[in-house]
Amino acid sequence: MDSSSPLSVPRTVALVGLMGAGKSAIGKRLALKLGLPFIDADDEIERAAGCSIAEFFERFGETEFRAGERRVISRLLAGPPHILSTGGGAYMDPETRAMMRQHAITVWLRADLEVLYDRVKKRTHRPLLRQGDPREILERLMSQRYPVYAEADLVVESTAQPAEVTTDQVMDALRRHLEPQDAGAAA
DSSP states (O other): TTTTSOOOSSSEEEEESSSOOOOHHHEEEEEHTOHHHHEHHHHHHHHTTTHHHHHHHHHHHHHHHHHHHHHHHHHHHTTSOOOEEOTGGGSSSSHHHHHHHHEEEEEEEOOOOHHHHHHHOOOOGGGGGGGHHHHHHHHHHHHHHHHTTTTTSSSEESSSHHHHHHHHHHHHHHHHHHHEEEHHHHO
């Protein structure tokens, strides 16, 4: 299968990574290239909860948020294939992670600290970044989460390059990941 042939994904492609990794920006472009719907899990959670994620965190705490997030992601994964952008902590929940590994192709958009910090430093809607120095919080989250994100099916570097370039790299990684299955099916 060469890079010019159309790519058909058999199940949802779930993007995981820290806030600022580009999950929404890359996800929207990927959805267009693959002809699939794009769904942002955070938007779906806000719709289901009837409030913003920040408000939900304030009212009910992170434990309740993660339970609701798990229910929403479960519902989304039960639907037809799509591109799913997940919140930074979603993949950290063992049940959510197992569900995503079973029902989706998981792609970790790995970014270094400077890229992440540059992308999120001016945003005020991130509950976790309101709890101190954003750079220190990102460093701590990287040390806690990167070993778990590494369990994703695919890893693509999210750098300061244009989102279109990273999207093409995700497409290439998906193509390589699916190639053995396609080759076996054609034989």
